[in-house]
Amino acid sequence: MYVVFSGLVGAPYDFIGGSAVFDPLGRRVASVEHREGIAVVDIDPELIATVRDDQRMWRDRRPDLGPHRHLDDLALDR
Numbered sequence: 001m002y003v004v005f006s007g008l009v010g011a012p013y014d015f016i017g018g019s020a021v022f023d024p025l026g027r028r029v030a031s032v033e034h035r036e037g038i039a040v041v042d043i044d045p046e047l048i049a050t051v052r053d054d055q056r057m058w059r060d061r062r063p064d065l066g067p068h069r070h071l072d073d074l075a076l077d078r
Contacts, residue, residue, distance in 0.1 A: 002043055009036055024051035 001024055009017035020031040021041045030039035 001048070002041070009034065024048055 003022045005018070005020050005022070007018040007020075008015035009019075017032065017034045017036075019037070019039060020028050021039050023029050023044070024047055030041045032039050
């Protein structure tokens with residue numbers, strides 16, 4: 001999963017900004033430091049698939065603690 005961190009910048013509280021986009025491995029792939037701006041990133045579906053396959057959390061999951069919920073199972077307003 002890609003993560004977007006949006007930081008405020010400017011007055012009245014002297015926010016320092018620091019907005020960034022991180023790839024599924026936690027690497028910063030784009031950022032906007034100390035100013036207003038827009039960060040644009042190309043999302044790599046192959047990287048997402050690779051990281052998901054390598055993540056141990058699903059192999060270590062204990063089904064007896066509750067059902068796995070998939071995004072498609074959630075009731076979303078469409």
